[in-house]
Amino acid sequence: EPEVTQTPSxxxxxxxxxxxxxxxxxSNHLYFYWYRQILGQKVEFLVSFYxxxxxxxxxxxxxxFSVERPDGSNFTLKIRSTKLxxxxxxxxxxxxxxxxxxxFGSGTRLTVV
Amino acid sequence: xxxxxxxxxALSVPEGENLVLNCSFTDSAIYNLQxxxxxxxxxxxxxxxxxxxxxxxxxxxxxxxxxxxxGRSTLYIAASxxxxxxxxxxxxxxxxxxxxxxxxxGQGTRLxxxx
Numbered sequence: 001e002p003e004v005t006q007t008p009s010x011x012x013x014x015x016x017x018x019x020x021x022x023x024x025x026x027s028n029h030l031y032f033y034w035y036r037q038i039l040g041q042k043v044e045f046l047v048s049f050y051x052x053x054x055x056x057x058x059x060x061x062x063x064x065f066s067v068e069r070p071d072g073s074n075f076t077l078k079i080r081s082t083k084l085x086x087x088x089x090x091x092x093x094x095x096x097x098x099x100x101x102x103x104f105g106s107g108t109r110l111t112v113v
Numbered sequence: 114x115x116x117x118x119x120x121x122x123a124l125s126v127p128e129g130e131n132l133v134l135n136c137s138f139t140d141s142a143i144y145n146l147q148x149x150x151x152x153x154x155x156x157x158x159x160x161x162x163x164x165x166x167x168x169x170x171x172x173x174x175x176x177x178x179x180x181x182x183x184g185r186s187t188l189y190i191a192a193s194x195x196x197x198x199x200x201x202x203x204x205x206x207x208x209x210x211x212x213x214x215x216x217x218x219g220q221g222t223r224l225x226x227x228x
Binding site: 006033035042048056058104105106107109 | 221
């Protein structure tokens with residue numbers, strides 16, 4: 001069964017450093033998403049991406065965040081200057097259409113120290 | 114603003130029991146509802162997807178129902194097994210008709226099946 005692949009599985013970074021989280025969505029999917037889950041809290045939406053541009057972003061997705069699809073297979077989330085409160089599990093997801101079911105990756109656990 | 118609530122927050126039952134997990138949402142104008150399983154520290158595994166026009170979906174020992182008008186969904190697990198122990202998340206897909214939709218998640222039900 002097709003999978004969404006995320007790397008790395010765990011990243012530790014110092015406060016103020018830039019991090020890039022990587023995702024390979026399912027190949028024939030057109031819509032891509034990032035969600036995050038702070039420990040003990042709900043999974044929350046960050047951003048959706050379609051046709052090489054952001055479709056929607058949440059209030060969490062401020063100027064320190066950016067997304068990119070640098071080639072035909074990768075989808076990245078960049079956090080420019082990490083803060084302690086950015087520590088969370090970050091999930092990438094993809095779907096073939098806007099209203100079809102999502103497939104999530106296994107997540108990247110980001111720890112900011 | 115869509116809010117999704119799951120009850121109970123935690124449930125512990127002996128192996129072999131049938132059980133029901135509940136999910137409610139405040140805005141009935143959803144496109145679909147998805148149930149996920151999350152093991153500790155792991156990703157989200159999709160279990161069942163119910164489109165807004167459907168009433169239920171079944172996969173093996175799992176059955177999910179959807180009542181849009183009352184804003185409720187249930188996940189029924191038959192003959193529970195220790196391997197079913199995990200957190201179960203309910204998520205609804207909503208958003209403007211002309212625009213990007215997004216999943217809104219509940220806080221999950223942490224299920225423990227005791228051998």
